[in-house]
Amino acid sequence: MTAESLFTAPISLGGDDVMVRAEGVVKKFGHNVVLRDISLEVKRGEVMCLIGPSGSGKSTFLRCINHLEVLSGGRLSVEGRLIGYREKNGVLFEMKPNEAAAQRRDIGMVFQRFNLFPHMTALENVIEAPIQVKKMPKAQAIERGKVLLDRVGLGDKFDSYPAHLSGGQQQRVAIARALAMEPSLMLFDEPTSALDPELVGEVLDVMKELAKSGMTMIVVTHEMGFAREVADTLVFMDAGVVVETGEPKAVLANPQHNRTKAFLSKVL
Amino acid sequence: MATKPSTQKASGANSAPSGSRLAPPIKAVKLRHPFRWIVAGVIVLYFAAFVWDAAVNRPVYDWAAYGKYIFDKRISEAALVTLELTVWSMAIAIVLGIVLAVMRLSPNPVFQGVSWFYLWVFRGTPVYVQLVFWGLIAAIYPTFTLGIPFGPQWISVAAADVPVFWIAVVGLGLNEAAYMAEVVRAGILSVDSGQSEAARALGMSWFQSMRRVIIPQSMRIIIPPTGNEVISMLKTTSLVAAVPFSLDLYMRARDIAGPIFKPIPLLMVASSWYLLFTSILMVGQYYLEKRYARGTGFERMKASVESTEEIAT
Numbered sequence: 001m002t003a004e005s006l007f008t009a010p011i012s013l014g015g016d017d018v019m020v021r022a023e024g025v026v027k028k029f030g031h032n033v034v035l036r037d038i039s040l041e042v043k044r045g046e047v048m049c050l051i052g053p054s055g056s057g058k059s060t061f062l063r064c065i066n067h068l069e070v071l072s073g074g075r076l077s078v079e080g081r082l083i084g085y086r087e088k089n090g091v092l093f094e095m096k097p098n099e100a101a102a103q104r105r106d107i108g109m110v111f112q113r114f115n116l117f118p119h120m121t122a123l124e125n126v127i128e129a130p131i132q133v134k135k136m137p138k139a140q141a142i143e144r145g146k147v148l149l150d151r152v153g154l155g156d157k158f159d160s161y162p163a164h165l166s167g168g169q170q171q172r173v174a175i176a177r178a179l180a181m182e183p184s185l186m187l188f189d190e191p192t193s194a195l196d197p198e199l200v201g202e203v204l205d206v207m208k209e210l211a212k213s214g215m216t217m218i219v220v221t222h223e224m225g226f227a228r229e230v231a232d233t234l235v236f237m238d239a240g241v242v243v244e245t246g247e248p249k250a251v252l253a254n255p256q257h258n259r260t261k262a263f264l265s266k267v268l
Numbered sequence: 269m270a271t272k273p274s275t276q277k278a279s280g281a282n283s284a285p286s287g288s289r290l291a292p293p294i295k296a297v298k299l300r301h302p303f304r305w306i307v308a309g310v311i312v313l314y315f316a317a318f319v320w321d322a323a324v325n326r327p328v329y330d331w332a333a334y335g336k337y338i339f340d341k342r343i344s345e346a347a348l349v350t351l352e353l354t355v356w357s358m359a360i361a362i363v364l365g366i367v368l369a370v371m372r373l374s375p376n377p378v379f380q381g382v383s384w385f386y387l388w389v390f391r392g393t394p395v396y397v398q399l400v401f402w403g404l405i406a407a408i409y410p411t412f413t414l415g416i417p418f419g420p421q422w423i424s425v426a427a428a429d430v431p432v433f434w435i436a437v438v439g440l441g442l443n444e445a446a447y448m449a450e451v452v453r454a455g456i457l458s459v460d461s462g463q464s465e466a467a468r469a470l471g472m473s474w475f476q477s478m479r480r481v482i483i484p485q486s487m488r489i490i491i492p493p494t495g496n497e498v499i500s501m502l503k504t505t506s507l508v509a510a511v512p513f514s515l516d517l518y519m520r521a522r523d524i525a526g527p528i529f530k531p532i533p534l535l536m537v538a539s540s541w542y543l544l545f546t547s548i549l550m551v552g553q554y555y556l557e558k559r560y561a562r563g564t565g566f567e568r569m570k571a572s573v574e575s576t577e578e579i580a581t
Contacts, residue, residue: 066469068465068468068469097375097474101471101472101473102471104469104470105470105471107469109466111465111466111469113462115460115462115463115465115466117466117467117481118485119484119485128470128480129470129471132472132476133471133476178470181470
């Protein structure tokens, strides 16, 4: 394992290779319909940014992809495999918890509130899942963990506890922690929303680097500059539906839909 | 990544301006608290009067007898038995309490139900009554057998052969487990839900996330009330007379006091030993709390020994 390959996404299998496919996804909490009808595709190596007003369902959709929320309707598959269910002769079977856990291994997630394990040092955070879940030998996990932390610019913070790191540093540890599982897809749930403005840039830099390496990424964000610069596709969601999809520069410069226009006029 | 922007920022923010440029320390007349001194003086005076009175005017205290029995071998042996009762019953209670709490919070409704039922029974009846019951267990179930019903039997123990000490330990431990389960459950629930989500998102199983992520963090919440439970247990052991078990500190002190008609000095002897042990436990708890405050940003926060004592009594 070289340092370079840690930041390299799995080999692309061709331009039209679909990584995530959502078809008519519905999510209800009780009577509250949060996702009405989400259909979209994310190709391998694609960076998709989800934008929209709060309560539009962006984060919920992201959590559905990782099976942190269970779908109420529609179908959602990652790398051709349904999330949370096995299909046999047209019948869906709920997955056993260990099967669902196995699916999540290949999907990295970065949270708004970082959710680092506060009782572990930065390095311990990063090596925890490879050792516990992948049964990687500890020495190897430590070696890879150090390389990863070094890559996110925290080569001197291995032994720091999260409480002693700034928000931006914590979020970069969280990214390294997710990458340690060698995911084929990375989900970012408003990764910079909880950060002081001066710390946003360092996290976005890491994400840009990751995007350049070819990682497939779905990013819920309010950072329009990042979306414009890095995303291949921009998706505007409102009230649980996809309102507008397109090339980011085009959508941001020339939104087609009134709701998109109204939203962008407030945030840009 | 070419840049390491944050490390520079962080070090810049942490370095204080050089000492020579700091404003001189504030010189001000301290706020006086004369009333505190008056109240403290009155309390000390009354307490001194009480001690003097107890030493001189109250022969029933019989301090000579106190001095004679405080280090009596029978008493110190009984104190050791009380300590053993506490340690073993708390060991059972903590292990079983964690199991019950995890069962109660597991996604499995069968486990939830079993745990609920256990708490309902063991928390819902007095510990004294339970101890009497355990003492009578041999009358209800003459033998305990481990094996398959109607099949092979591996181990069989006559209830009458179980030492009374262990019956007392089991009785105290099973009762306390119900309370420990609630302590542990509160600790687990105090951990932010984002922690279990992060663990799940990394592909950890429910059990792995409990063991590696949730329970270690809940320790900080669990330890102070557990310390209280240990202190409480140390004193609850004086109820084992109900089993009946008579080698513990309180019963031993009473047995010595009986024939010599000196109950009060021996009560003072027993109380002194209980107080000694609880004091030691409080010191231990202080260090445990410091240990589990690791990484929380509360390292420097002093766990107040005094405040836990207030809750304990």
